[in-house]
Amino acid sequence: MVAELATRPQNIETLQNAGVMSLLRPLLLDVVPTIQQTAALALGRLANYNDDLAEAVVKGDILPQLVYSLAEQNRFYKKAAAFVLRAVGKHSPQLAQAIVDCGALDTLVICLEDFDPGVKEAAAWALGYIARHNAELSQAVVDAGAVPLLVLCIQEPEIALKRIAASALSDISKHSPELAQTVVDAGAIAHLAQMILNPDAKLKRQVLSALSQVAKHSVDLAEMVVEAEIFPVVLTCLKDKDEYVKKNASTLIREIAKHTPELSQLIVNAGGVAAVIDCLGSCKGNIRLPGIMMLGYVAAHSENLAMAVIISKGVPQLSVCLSEEPEDHIKAAAAWALGQIGRHTPEHARAVAVTNTLPVLLSLYMSAESSEDLQVKSKKAIKNILQKCTYLPALEPFLYDAPPNILKHVVGQFSKVLPHDSKARRLFVTSGGLKKVQEIKAEPGSLLQEYINSINNCYPEEIVSKLFPKIQIYALLGDLREILDQKRSNKYYSPGYSDTLLQRVDSYQPLTN
Template sequence: MALLRPLLLDNVPSIQQSAALALGRLANYSDELAEAVVSNEILPQLVYSLSEQNRFYKKAAAYVLRSVAKHSPHLAKAVVNSGALDALVNCLEEFDPSVKEAAALALSCIAKHNHELAQAVVDAGAVGLLVLCVQEPELTLKRISATALGEIAKHTEELAQAVVDQGAVPYLAALISHPDAQLKRYVCQCLAQIAKHTVDLAEVVVEAEIFPRILNCLKDMDVQVRKNAATCIREIAKQTTELAKLIVHSGGAAATVDYISESKGNARLPGIMTLGYISAFDDSLAMAVIVSKGIAPLKDALINEPEDHLKAAAAWSLGQIGRHSPDHAKFLAEADVPSRLLAVYMLPESSKDLKDKSKKSLKNIIQMCTHLPALEPLLQLAPNNILTYVCAQFAKVLPSNLEAKRTFVQSGGFQ
């Protein structure tokens, strides 16, 4: 490290560039080596050279800054303290696209850690230039700029608003239909990071007319494009009844059901949550999920997914569907969902969160269910804390329903 530092000031430009590249590769390797770059006071020298040297050196210097900043908030803060932000932002105005790419990637690596560092990137004037970079013809520059905007927007409502205020959303939304899979990944992710914070920000994303185009991304060949698109839809669906209705009317419920059915593992999670959020708002939206055949893939996730957090999400979403009315609960009961929820609840190896969500969903469905034949199996299997709700439901329905009384006696319900 000590030997490389003087070479940054060598008279031969190619030696300067090679020295910077070597430092970048060392810093990239581990946070210990990145710390050594900082402690050897190499950063101020690189920052000075960023504004003075040719485009090849600028790329190498930006690479070093990125390699240091990526490891931790502490190291990213050291890059900021060296005065790098202004120099990197100036590089976004360079004519050479590869210099812009190197600078945008370094800014992304700084902004990703926390809201203070992201705010520093915003205060340096990077956002407007990153939005311009998204509009450039070079594919790699588009990808990196969309990533950087997402890394800024993810932290707080104010930072997401800063991205929106610079007019980023229409340009990002236009790229949803782009043929490049990597670009679509980053665009969907960035829009999700903006939409997640507030209703107003979600509405800005929707007003850019992403529906129904983003639903096509749920069928994309690329797994990550599908997952990021599903995440974006989830972040919008959770905000208000109106936005959930817009998703359903665009065909979003059916598209999400297909997405869950065709996915496995963690990729299913945003789709599962989306159906739960949509169903939670009102009975008509929950019925739209039922009509879209949403119960079967949620039940499949509850039974067949090995990880408890996915089972818990499916249990929660099923509870949101069944809690509205006897009709909703009947659809779930006929699909044998209560028995499945009970089985998951009673499994000793189930996590506390899974048990809690299964119990709550089971309670929601039982308290709405007037289709007693579906509840009868629970009489024999349920522990006392669940049996209380089952018996209460029988006590509520039997006195006023002669047919239910007859069926109950004939099926051996008294035993």
């Protein structure tokens, strides 16, 4: 009855208040095996509910009895006892350490060799829950000899056992290169790689996760994963119906791509970049995050790899993620990735700028509602792109909207491009850009003032002279009638003067500092 009641959360507090823990403990030693098993099951369900109840199991001196019985009793009791250990160990490193301290690991490892797959599964689950907390606990599991037996478990025919064993190997591998190397040395990689195409989605999730946890630590470990011939097989997982298979496959590719240009190039050659971009278009939310970051890592390595992302239509997809996603941490990842693509050359920067991404980045940077991380990454991305961008139509709106710390970079880019491009100089006058630059208040001697002076040196004196304040420069090609009617006598306002000025702009040779 207690075991049955413990399956429903609304009953837990009542059972706890009734003192069932102390009532169940003696039943673990009952002469009737089914009572022993059911008492252990009830304790496991209670301990699974929260850490207070798990702690009560530890303080009630129940663990030593469970460990003793785990070695002696039948398979039904072993499963129930391993379930209690798992339920206690999952909550915190302290509770997991209590299980280690009572000598449970050696007994659990022995259970991995049991004839019954259910006992192996229960033991693997408990070991994984202990190992996941930190490197010390994971090392204790390794020292108990669990890894070779877990590798044998992933080769068993039972799908459930394969899942839990792969999950435990993932939990062991994640903490350090040394622990991951232990898993590799036991021959796990080849067996895990063979299961990437298994039809069971939950197994694929765990297999991809385990390979990711190994690959993330170092170039050598990532290369070992790649050498197991996971490409192009793993790319099929990016089209899987299961969202978490997609996510874990993207994570695996990301963990490999981040290490070196050579590994990223291998992914590009296998069609991995295009496959990840397609995957981004077919999912939402956190499922997108590893794919976004993978594109950023690939693009960060070199100009050629960044261009591979551009050619595969990565920039429009990242721009969609930046605009669509409600979560700031996903927007921040997209902003970072776009900055990595645009920072290499003017061609790269233009590819980002033409998607109208810069104004979105600016609004995210300026928004009080954006998280600090999103603001920092948006600012950095804007700076990276602006410092290479020579596509002036994308830069000009920033003259009106950007704060001073961004404006400096925008004006700097105009000062680099205008001296060498007569068409751009003319357009800069007629669009009102030059007028806007004249209105910027810069500190004398500042870098911004130097940029403004460089721009002014690209034009005839009368265009920028203070003697010419009443004509709005953006109107030089347009509506001068009102001013002409008032100032016919002044040569600056005589008919056709705007055309004359523009001809002078076209033929003017910019001054060099």
